[in-house]
Amino acid sequence: MQTPKNVYLDNAATSFPKPLEVEQAMARLLREGSLSPGRSAHAFSLSASRVIFEAREAVAEFFGCRDSSRTVFTSNVTTALNVGIFGLLQPGDHVLTTGVEHNSVMRPLRFLEKKRGVAVEMLPTSAAGEIDPDDIPARLRKNTRLLIVNHASNVTGALADLAAIGSRKGQALFLVDAAQSAGVFPIDVEAVGIDFLAFTGHKALFGPTGTGGFVFAKGLALPPLMLGGTGSHSEAEEQPGLAPDCYESGTPNTLGIAGLAAGLAFIRKTGMETIRRHEEALVRLLLDGLARMPGVTVYGPPTGRQRGSAVSLRMAGKSVAELAFLLDRHHGIMSRAGLHCAPAAHRSIGTFPDGTLRLSPGFFNSEEDIKAALAALASISASS
Numbered sequence: 001m002q003t004p005k006n007v008y009l010d011n012a013a014t015s016f017p018k019p020l021e022v023e024q025a026m027a028r029l030l031r032e033g034s035l036s037p038g039r040s041a042h043a044f045s046l047s048a049s050r051v052i053f054e055a056r057e058a059v060a061e062f063f064g065c066r067d068s069s070r071t072v073f074t075s076n077v078t079t080a081l082n083v084g085i086f087g088l089l090q091p092g093d094h095v096l097t098t099g100v101e102h103n104s105v106m107r108p109l110r111f112l113e114k115k116r117g118v119a120v121e122m123l124p125t126s127a128a129g130e131i132d133p134d135d136i137p138a139r140l141r142k143n144t145r146l147l148i149v150n151h152a153s154n155v156t157g158a159l160a161d162l163a164a165i166g167s168r169k170g171q172a173l174f175l176v177d178a179a180q181s182a183g184v185f186p187i188d189v190e191a192v193g194i195d196f197l198a199f200t201g202h203k204a205l206f207g208p209t210g211t212g213g214f215v216f217a218k219g220l221a222l223p224p225l226m227l228g229g230t231g232s233h234s235e236a237e238e239q240p241g242l243a244p245d246c247y248e249s250g251t252p253n254t255l256g257i258a259g260l261a262a263g264l265a266f267i268r269k270t271g272m273e274t275i276r277r278h279e280e281a282l283v284r285l286l287l288d289g290l291a292r293m294p295g296v297t298v299y300g301p302p303t304g305r306q307r308g309s310a311v312s313l314r315m316a317g318k319s320v321a322e323l324a325f326l327l328d329r330h331h332g333i334m335s336r337a338g339l340h341c342a343p344a345a346h347r348s349i350g351t352f353p354d355g356t357l358r359l360s361p362g363f364f365n366s367e368e369d370i371k372a373a374l375a376a377l378a379s380i381s382a383s384s
Contacts, residue, residue: 006332007369011362012154012180012310013336014202014209018263022206025262026255035254038231048254055261056244062264063197064188065215072247073213073257077179077200078104080214083225083247084175084196085109085148091117093145096136096172098160099125099348100153103341105177109148119143125348128301129156133164140170147172151187152180152308155345155356156300157283159185159307166193173220179203180308183267184276189215196220201256204275204362206263211256224249275363279309282361282370286311289374295381299349299356312349312356315381320357323380327357331376335359 008016029035029051034044037052052073060068074080085108089095095109099122112118121139123131136147147169149160159181166174173195178187183204189197194217201211216222224239228249233240240246267275287303290296295316301307315323324337339346339355346352359373 005372006334007365007372008334009359009361009365009369009373010334010336011203011365012308012340012358012360015204015206015362015364017364018208018259019206019266021266022208022259022262026208026259029255029258036251037254039251051254051258051261052252055257055264058261058264059213060215062267063182063199063215064190066190067218069243070218071213071215072244073211073252074247075210075253076202076212077177077198078212079225080198080212081105081175081177082108083214083222084198084216085112085146086225087222088146088173088175088196089116089118090145092143094119094121094141094143095146095148096121096123096139096144097148098123098131098150100129100131100155100158100342100345101148101150102154102177102179102345103343104179105148105150106344122344127299127349129153129158129299129345129349130301131160133161133168136165136168137170140172144170144172146175148175148177150177150180151182152178152185152310153300153342153345154180154308154310155312155340155342155358156349157308157310157312158301162187162192162194169193180310183263184272184279184308186272189217196222201260201263205260206266207260208256210253211260222247226250270363278363279361280306282365282367283307283309283311285367285370286359286361286374289370290377293374293378293381296377299351309362310358310360312351312358314351314354314356315377318380320355323357326380327373327376331372331379333359333373333376 037048056068060071081104109120113120175196179200182199197215201207202209227239230245232245297314299312320337327333336358
């Protein structure tokens with residue numbers, strides 16, 4: 001039996017492949033010097049510091065933040081979300097969120113709800129995984145401290161209207177999880193009024209795993225999640241209060257941050273609109289093909305509505321785990337099955353506890369990849 005060609009359709013987990021520029025930037029840094037910035041005064045350390053500074057400036061500009069000291073690097077978006085959620089919520093606070101949040105949001109919230117008396121309320125969510133911004137004002141309370149929104153669902157691809165939500169948040173702080181959207185959809189934190197934006201580097205920003213961060217609003221009182229060496233104010237045994245140092249304890253992932261900066265440069269060179277148009281065309285092709293396939297149910301916004309590239313489906317007579325196995329082993333189609341670390345989203349769309357099969361095209365996929373996936377699904381359906 002001939003081994004099928006591998007088709008990677010799991011870009012919602014992490015983008016693959018990475019642009020050549022990312023590989024080259026990381027390899028060059030490994031060859032040319034130390035990766036420890038801010039700890040010494042020699043040439044290698046200063047060069048590493050320059051890499052971090054230039055990457056920070058690039059991220060700040062990318063998200064519309066005029067002060068790069070309010071841009072912080074973390075090891076992933078989960079860490080960034082924990083900084084925001086634990087740093088901003090106190091006992092007695094009320095937090096308003098959605099029914100499509102990832103466990104990186106829901107688990108911290110449920111912990112605070114149980115252990116610290118934070119009141120957690122979920123906005124109504126449609127069967128497609130969408131929220132109506134007009135539902136927000138009536139649910140705001142005097143003690144509503146935080147409004148948390150997933151910009152693009154990693155399950156359904158449903159896209160939140162950040163501008164409409166930001167205009168309805170009242171006195172609440174606005175926290176956005178941009179794990180699935182940063183790099184595909186433009187986000188201007190200051191124009192929209194986002195107080196805390198959490199992003200990951202290894203998805204649509206084309207960086208390596210182990211990268212992420214957050215951008216926070218001017219004047220926001222935000223205690224650090226972790227304390228330790230920052231390479232600055234080393235004479236003090238207390239954490240410095242200067243941003244971004246106070247949030248970046250420990251030796252940073254200089255290599256990964258260099259790769260992230262190269263990913264941003266690739267997006268600027270290619271054009272975010274070009275990337276988005278290509279992914280939208282692939283998703284449209286996928287949705288149109290699935291709509292004609294008997295026994296297949298697709299979840300999320302319909303064709304024609306702006307959405308992320310995550311497409312969730314089920315096939316009659318097949319468990320999602322079996323479907324993913326058959327796609328991989330017999331057709332070379334890489335997907336993801338299950339709950340996608342987002343049980344709240346699956347409860348909202350009615351697919352809990354089994355979950356869905358998720359196909360998520362990315363910029364480096366082709367129409368041939370989508371046609372191969374559709375042919376594979378049709379073959380599996382016909383053999384059921």
